[in-house]
Amino acid sequence: MKKFTARFLLTPAVGSLFLWMIVPLVMSIYFSLIRYNLMSPGEHEYIGLMNYEFFVTDPAFWPAVLNTFLLIGSVIVITLVFGMALALLVNDKFPGQSIVRVLLISPFFVMPAVNALLWKHMMMNPIYGVLAQVWRFFGAQPVNWLESYPLLSVIIMVSWQWLPFACLIFITSLQSMDREQLEAARMDGANYVQQFRYLYLPHLSRSVAVVVMIEMIFLLSVFAEIFTTTGGGPGFASTNVAFLIFVQGLMNFDVGVASAGGLFAVLLANIASVFLIRIIGKSLEK
Amino acid sequence: MSFLQLKNIEKFFGDHRAIKGVDLSIEKGEFIVFVGPSGCGKSTLLRLIAGLETIDGGNLLLDGKDITHAPSSKRDLAMVFQSYALYPHMTVAENMSFALKLAGEDKKVIKEKVEHAAEILNLTRYLERTPKALSGGQRQRVAIGRAIVRAPKVFLFDEPLSNLDAALRVQTRVEIAKLHRELGATTIYVTHDQVEAMTMADRVVVLRDGAIEQVGRPLELYDRPQNRFVAQFIGMPQMNMLPIGEFGSYAESLVRPLPVGGHIGVRPEHVTITNAGEGQLLATVDFVESLGAESLVYATTPHGVQVVSKQSVRSSVRAGDTVSLKFEQDWLHVFDADGQVVSNAKGVAK
Numbered sequence: 039m040k041k042f043t044a045r046f047l048l049t050p051a052v053g054s055l056f057l058w059m060i061v062p063l064v065m066s067i068y069f070s071l072i073r074y075n076l077m078s079p080g081e082h083e084y085i086g087l088m089n090y091e092f093f094v095t096d097p098a099f100w101p102a103v104l105n106t107f108l109l110i111g112s113v114i115v116i117t118l119v120f121g122m123a124l125a126l127l128v129n130d131k132f133p134g135q136s137i138v139r140v141l142l143i144s145p146f147f148v149m150p151a152v153n154a155l156l157w158k159h160m161m162m163n164p165i166y167g168v169l170a171q172v173w174r175f176f177g178a179q180p181v182n183w184l185e186s187y188p189l190l191s192v193i194i195m196v197s198w199q200w201l202p203f204a205c206l207i208f209i210t211s212l213q214s215m216d217r218e219q220l221e222a223a224r225m226d227g228a229n230y231v232q233q234f235r236y237l238y239l240p241h242l243s244r245s246v247a248v249v250v251m252i253e254m255i256f257l258l259s260v261f262a263e264i265f266t267t268t269g270g271g272p273g274f275a276s277t278n279v280a281f282l283i284f285v286q287g288l289m290n291f292d293v294g295v296a297s298a299g300g301l302f303a304v305l306l307a308n309i310a311s312v313f314l315i316r317i318i319g320k321s322l323e324k
Numbered sequence: 325m326s327f328l329q330l331k332n333i334e335k336f337f338g339d340h341r342a343i344k345g346v347d348l349s350i351e352k353g354e355f356i357v358f359v360g361p362s363g364c365g366k367s368t369l370l371r372l373i374a375g376l377e378t379i380d381g382g383n384l385l386l387d388g389k390d391i392t393h394a395p396s397s398k399r400d401l402a403m404v405f406q407s408y409a410l411y412p413h414m415t416v417a418e419n420m421s422f423a424l425k426l427a428g429e430d431k432k433v434i435k436e437k438v439e440h441a442a443e444i445l446n447l448t449r450y451l452e453r454t455p456k457a458l459s460g461g462q463r464q465r466v467a468i469g470r471a472i473v474r475a476p477k478v479f480l481f482d483e484p485l486s487n488l489d490a491a492l493r494v495q496t497r498v499e500i501a502k503l504h505r506e507l508g509a510t511t512i513y514v515t516h517d518q519v520e521a522m523t524m525a526d527r528v529v530v531l532r533d534g535a536i537e538q539v540g541r542p543l544e545l546y547d548r549p550q551n552r553f554v555a556q557f558i559g560m561p562q563m564n565m566l567p568i569g570e571f572g573s574y575a576e577s578l579v580r581p582l583p584v585g586g587h588i589g590v591r592p593e594h595v596t597i598t599n600a601g602e603g604q605l606l607a608t609v610d611f612v613e614s615l616g617a618e619s620l621v622y623a624t625t626p627h628g629v630q631v632v633s634k635q636s637v638r639s640s641v642r643a644g645d646t647v648s649l650k651f652e653q654d655w656l657h658v659f660d661a662d663g664q665v666v667s668n669a670k671g672v673a674k
């Protein structure tokens with residue numbers, strides 16, 4: 039009886055969430071199975087898995103998949119390494135600590151599109167960008183970032199955006215680090231590297247898992263940075279799956295193929311999360 | 325020359341002088357207890373010895389070597405922390421072998437040493453567990469094991485029993501004392517509990533406000549306190565302290581010249597309750613605590629000083645009774661106005 043009441047009271051929340059998820063999903067599945075191009079009106083006849091075939095055989099498909107993984111992987115590695123280093127750096131007391139911490143966190147509050155524009159114009163512009171000035175100062179030829187290293191440029195922008203997130207999680211976690219354990223390690227003769235290896239790293243493993251999981255979810259759908267800077271190019275050099283879906287749906291006006299691509303992305307996310315949960319679930323259980 | 329020597333050790337936290345020039349010599353194999361009220365600087369002094377805080381003044385010598393500014397890992401000391409500070413991600417065996425592993429000790433030797441320590445501490449069955457899967461008492465023993473494995477020159481304990489329940493505390497106290505007897509290791513033990521100090525120590529160091537009040541064997545402190553603070557800190561219930569004025573002319577028969585503004589101290593077991601007229605002071609009984617084997621009678625003199633009497637017979641007095649307090653003349657300590665002792669009880673010498 040009690041169980042029933044509980045279930046009953048949960049129903050509105052669960053129900054609305056379910057609808058929220060199931061309606062777009064079912065619609066996507068439906069669109070992915072019909073011929074549906076906004077430029078060619080007429081019958082929307084059933085065409086089986088042909089939309090999927092179009093999507094997968096698109097010349098941009100494999101580069102996009104590869105770019106997606108490269109983007110996610112690099113950003114995660116960069117934010118983990120630098121996030122941890124920064125968090126450890128600002129963990130010890132120093133004057134102005136709280137201000138520095140706030141400054142460290144602030145890039146997270148910048149909108150992705152604004153972030154991309156800032157990097158595109160202020161930092162990476164080959165003529166008046168800050169990086170160009172630095173290159174010139176050292177007598178080097180300024181780099182045209184967005185054309186020469188399009189994917190790397192996107193990776194840098196996205197990493198800058200997500201570094202504060204990782205940093206914040208690590209800073210919070212470090213605050214619960216036991217001081218006496220560190221002192222015991224010091225007396226046991228552990229130097230800083232050994233303290234990091236045997237005390238900090240195990241202590242932070244949970245936070246690493248959290249950062250990897252959350253970034254994975256959000257980075258699968260990186261779009262604004264690509265749209266506002268490289269536009270996926272040159273060629274497909276900085277096109278990821280999310281951007282490819284956008285190209286199909288809103289530039290080629292092919293809703294059917296775009297939906298098939300969307301469902302492929304869902305599949306990709308699921309495969310990734312299965313692996314992730316396998317690996318990370320273990321570290322979370324402890 | 326003594327084994328561990330503190331010479332005029334000082335420590336400042338900002339403007340706060342936490343340790344005010346401590347001198348102390350500790351012999352090899354001694355069990356030293358630092359005792360004092362909370363905040364008096366016991367932990368700070370221990371941490372200075374351990375090298376976890378920097379020494380701001382004075383010198384620290386261990387076994388003839390000056391270690392005042394040596395890093396803690398080079399001091400050859402091991403510490404048991406109040407929170408045990410076990411490494412949560414390592415098993416018991418890994419916890420105990422960590423220092424040796426970092427020192428690059430041979431694997432076989434490490435294993436032997438860990439197993440030996442585990443045997444002494446009854447931990448053999450738990451070697452592969454993580455600290456989380458252990459009870460408080462077991463964690464405590466792992467922390468001690470971690471220290472034993474290193475075979476340090478000095479063991480340092482910072483209130484190691486304060487996280488245990490009362491029964492386990494007594495048991496562990498006995499075990500640590502036994503361990504000390506077996507290993508014969510020089511030990512410094514910090515506690516705020518005078519019972520631990522009295523039962524375990526070879527010598528007790530009483531601290532107050534970052535300075536040593538007195539150093540001595542437990543009974544020496546009990547019998548010959550050098551000042552009012554030590555007199556009242558050691559002993560339960562604490563020593564009665566009566567202004568000399570209370571006693572009128574009687575005091576003159578005790579000391580001459582009378583210290584103006586001084587006090588007479590007498591332990592509760594040397595105060596007896598008698599019928600009015602037989603004792604030296606009249607008092608009104610506040611309440612009586614009967615503990616079975618003994619009774620504590622709390623009474624207040626006309627000047628408002630509370631006096632405790634401990635009697636091994638069951639007392640028939642009740643709250644509100646007027647009684648006479650009889651002080652055993654051989655067991656009176658006299659303190660001057662500054663709280664320093666003028667004369668200790670004569671009874672001790674006998």
Ligand SMILES: Nc1ncnc2c1ncn2[C@@H]1O[C@H](COP(=O)(O)OP(=O)(O)O)[C@@H](O)[C@H]1O
Pocket residue numbers: 337342360361362363364365366367368369
């Ligand atoms: N890291 C520190 N910074 C500032 N003051 C401290 C620090 N550690 C201890 N103190 C101060 O030094 C005094 C002694 O502290 P402590 O040695 O911990 O006392 P105990 O262990 O005897 O209770 C206290 O007044 C405490 O506030």
Ligand SMILES: [Mg+2]
Pocket residue numbers: 366367368483
């Ligand atoms: Mg303390």
